[in-house]
Amino acid sequence: MMNSFKNQFRGKLYYSLILSYAYLLILPLVMAIFFYVTSLSIVEEEIEKAGIASLEQYESIMESMFKQIQGIGYELETNFKISTIVNAKELNNKLRYDIYQLIQSLGRYYGNDYFIKSLFVYPKNHDILITKSGVMNLDTYVEQALMSEPNSLVAWKNIFDQKTDSGFVTLPSKDNTSFISFLSPFHDTNKQVIGNVGVIIDHHKIKKMLNTTKWMKGSVAYVMSDTGETIVSSNGSIKMIGNDWDLSKDYFKQTINNNSYLVFTRQSKVSGYYYVLTVPEKVFYVKATRLRQMILLFTLICLIAGVTLAVWFSAKNYNPVQNILHIFREQDKNAMEGKDEIKYIEASIHKVINEMKKVESRIEKQTLQLRNQFLRRLINGCYSHEIETHALLELYDVRFEGDLYQIALIYVESDDTLLEDMGETASHDVLNYKMLLIEKLYKELLEDIANSYIVEMGKYFVVIMNNLDQELTQEDIRLKAKKASLTIKEILSAKFGLFVSIALSDINKGIDQISLSYDQAVNTMEYALLFGRQEVTDYTSIKKMGCKIEKGFYTFDKERKLISLIRSGEYHEGFAVLDMMLHQLLKSEVSVEYARCTVFAMVNTLSNIFSELSQKASQSWELELNEIMHAIMNCNSIEDIRKIMYRTFQEAEKNFKSNHSSDQKVKEICKFIKHNYQDYNLNVSMIANVFQMNIAYLSSFFKSTMGVNISKYLNNVRLEKAKILLKNDNITIKEIASMCGLGDSGTFIRVFKKVEGVTPGKYRKYM
Numbered sequence: 001m002m003n004s005f006k007n008q009f010r011g012k013l014y015y016s017l018i019l020s021y022a023y024l025l026i027l028p029l030v031m032a033i034f035f036y037v038t039s040l041s042i043v044e045e046e047i048e049k050a051g052i053a054s055l056e057q058y059e060s061i062m063e064s065m066f067k068q069i070q071g072i073g074y075e076l077e078t079n080f081k082i083s084t085i086v087n088a089k090e091l092n093n094k095l096r097y098d099i100y101q102l103i104q105s106l107g108r109y110y111g112n113d114y115f116i117k118s119l120f121v122y123p124k125n126h127d128i129l130i131t132k133s134g135v136m137n138l139d140t141y142v143e144q145a146l147m148s149e150p151n152s153l154v155a156w157k158n159i160f161d162q163k164t165d166s167g168f169v170t171l172p173s174k175d176n177t178s179f180i181s182f183l184s185p186f187h188d189t190n191k192q193v194i195g196n197v198g199v200i201i202d203h204h205k206i207k208k209m210l211n212t213t214k215w216m217k218g219s220v221a222y223v224m225s226d227t228g229e230t231i232v233s234s235n236g237s238i239k240m241i242g243n244d245w246d247l248s249k250d251y252f253k254q255t256i257n258n259n260s261y262l263v264f265t266r267q268s269k270v271s272g273y274y275y276v277l278t279v280p281e282k283v284f285y286v287k288a289t290r291l292r293q294m295i296l297l298f299t300l301i302c303l304i305a306g307v308t309l310a311v312w313f314s315a316k317n318y319n320p321v322q323n324i325l326h327i328f329r330e331q332d333k334n335a336m337e338g339k340d341e342i343k344y345i346e347a348s349i350h351k352v353i354n355e356m357k358k359v360e361s362r363i364e365k366q367t368l369q370l371r372n373q374f375l376r377r378l379i380n381g382c383y384s385h386e387i388e389t390h391a392l393l394e395l396y397d398v399r400f401e402g403d404l405y406q407i408a409l410i411y412v413e414s415d416d417t418l419l420e421d422m423g424e425t426a427s428h429d430v431l432n433y434k435m436l437l438i439e440k441l442y443k444e445l446l447e448d449i450a451n452s453y454i455v456e457m458g459k460y461f462v463v464i465m466n467n468l469d470q471e472l473t474q475e476d477i478r479l480k481a482k483k484a485s486l487t488i489k490e491i492l493s494a495k496f497g498l499f500v501s502i503a504l505s506d507i508n509k510g511i512d513q514i515s516l517s518y519d520q521a522v523n524t525m526e527y528a529l530l531f532g533r534q535e536v537t538d539y540t541s542i543k544k545m546g547c548k549i550e551k552g553f554y555t556f557d558k559e560r561k562l563i564s565l566i567r568s569g570e571y572h573e574g575f576a577v578l579d580m581m582l583h584q585l586l587k588s589e590v591s592v593e594y595a596r597c598t599v600f601a602m603v604n605t606l607s608n609i610f611s612e613l614s615q616k617a618s619q620s621w622e623l624e625l626n627e628i629m630h631a632i633m634n635c636n637s638i639e640d641i642r643k644i645m646y647r648t649f650q651e652a653e654k655n656f657k658s659n660h661s662s663d664q665k666v667k668e669i670c671k672f673i674k675h676n677y678q679d680y681n682l683n684v685s686m687i688a689n690v691f692q693m694n695i696a697y698l699s700s701f702f703k704s705t706m707g708v709n710i711s712k713y714l715n716n717v718r719l720e721k722a723k724i725l726l727k728n729d730n731i732t733i734k735e736i737a738s739m740c741g742l743g744d745s746g747t748f749i750r751v752f753k754k755v756e757g758v759t760p761g762k763y764r765k766y767m
Contacts, residue, residue, distance in 0.1 A: 086195035117202035381515030
């Protein structure tokens with residue numbers, strides 16, 4: 001079965017591995033190509049250097065020859081006897097004798113050391129031409145001595161007449177050939193040419209000299225005019241090969257007779273002619289062939305070795321892959337049909353990893369739930385045997401390293417802003433977010449002195465703090481815990497819109513005293529809520545309070561007076577009596593139990609009298625009264641009860657005397673918000689304090705009347721003002737945020753984008 005499996009799936013993955021290893025051959029191939037191109041470039045560079053060196057050698061020889069000829073020409077030009085002959089008006093005996101002497105002297109310029117074919121003196125006035133052979137006519141000299149064609153005579157005379165200064169010229173000869181000559185003219189007083197001295201160069205000697213010089217194989221040296229006309233060449237060819245060449249370039253490639261040549265050029269500084277050296281391009285290929293063959297051989301060896309190794313490594317590495325495939329296939333025999341092995345392995349591994357993550361996530365959640373359940377048991381006093389407890393602490397990674405414990409109890413009074421920011425997030429996610437937030441803050445602020453763990457207990461969050469620093473006194477620990485709690489309370493309200501009350505227990509020794517710490521924290525929280533304490537309250541500040549209240553605080557007479565005032569419709573006077581008793585209760589140092597009983601007695605009195613009045617009122621008032629009494633029973637503090645009672649008296653007065661409109665209170669709240677929206681500290685808590693209302697009731701009351709959350713209404717007022725200010729480009733985003741009570745620019749941008757869908761900057765840009 002295993003062998004059939006291998007045969008079935010050997011194709012795709014096996015050849016994929018071969019292809020993967022084959023990619024490794026790209027590097028040596030690229031290197032071979034690089035070396036090949038680089039070596040050709042180097043060889044071509046060397047050829048160019050060799051050609052330039054040969055050209056410089058050629059230039060040196062020719063420049064020496066031209067300087068020799070130029071020197072002879074200048075020497076003849078300054079010869080007194082020649083000047084006398086040319087300037088003579090008549091051909092007399094004295095002149096003939098001078099001519100004879102001149103003929104004798106010209107012979108010394110001929111010899112092996114000179115490249116002279118012929119010397120002549122041409123006195124134009126006498127129409128004769130003087131050479132070492134004697135005196136003759138110009139046409140005879142051209143036709144017989146130089147073997148030139150008769151029609152060359154006219155060209156010669158034109159050159160003699162037009163050449164006004166000394167220098168090299170090209171004199172035509174037979175068969176479209178030319179002579180290089182140095183011509184020096186003589187002038188009369190009118191600057192007219194009256195004669196010439198010429199030195200004609202022997203091309204055969206130049207050719208012989210060039211042939212004795214060692215050039216590169218197949219090279220040909222030329223002397224060319226600036227029009228590309230070949231005058232002299234080392235191979236004797238005078239074909240018109242350079243008439244379309246750009247001789248101003250030092251080096252170029254050119255096709256000659258269907259063969260490619262490298263052409264090197266240099267202009268003579270003496271004669272003005274061009275020295276041209278042509279080298280067959282095949283010389284370059286001959287030198288590069290061996291190098292090219294070696295590189296190709298190296299490349300071939302690399303290819304063969306690479307393919308062989310690719311096949312071998314692919315076969316070797318495929319075996320463990322087959323074993324892995326076999327394991328996965330045993331789990332799901334039909335899963336791999338028609339699939340690539342690599343993709344199948346990847347999918348299988350991802351599947352295993354995802355399953356492991358799910359298991360880990362479930363284990364983590366279960367562990368967290370079990371840990372929280374264990375902590376709740378400790379808080380509720382279900383303390384097991386010490387050995388069992390320590391084992392569970394280690395199992396749930398709860399590190400109680402000290403022996404002193406303190407409980408922080410957190411009660412969330414309002415989270416409207418947080419809920420608005422989180423949108424439609426599930427309620428359990430919001431709860432987890434609050435827990436993580438509070439736990440993180442306690443861990444960061446108390447990391448040096450305590451380990452902190454949080455658990456949810458009904459309407460409270462319970463933080464267990466276990467002291468780590470054994471050197472601190474209990475008073476030091478208590479102060480640090482209270483300071484940290486105050487900081488946390490401020491952070492939660494300022495940055496997250498989470499308004500909380502925090503109560504701290506006393507510091508107790510031993511893990512079995514955690515439940516006692518919890519009871520202390522609960523009593524402290526009830527006291528703080530009942531008496532409206534806004535700061536962080538600790539158990540030590542209330543544990544010694546007793547019932548120090550005056551006798552007859554809530555007597556039968558006061559109760560009857562309160563009932564009488566309400567029945568008679570004197571609501572303001574009735575509330576004044578009730579308010580006086582509540583203030584006395586707030587200022588008194590009484591126990592929580594006594595204060596709670598007193599408040600319940602007052603609530604019971606009001607419940608009875610308002611129930612009696614509601615029978616005479618409208619049905620809507622009766623429904624509203626039921627909601628009010630329900631809110632009073634759910635109040636946590638005396639101050640909240642006072643605010644609701646005050647509103648109840650107002651509602652009763654409005655219902656029974658009709659002296660207030662139904663939405664007057666909401667209008668006042670809206671007006672207050674519109675007048676104070678610039679205050680950064682303006683929030684739901686401040687509004688509730690100003691209007692003497694419970695935060696929860698204010699939120700419910702405002703939303704039922706306006707149809708919108710009060711926090712959202714406040715943000716809308718601020719954002720509408722911000723839109724108006726955004727029209728003024730001179731006001732910065734930071735300034736607008738401050739002017740609208742939104743604090744820093746980060747908060748402003750976040751709130752604006754959430755409501756409008758764009759940032760303030762983009763809104764300003766497109767408005």
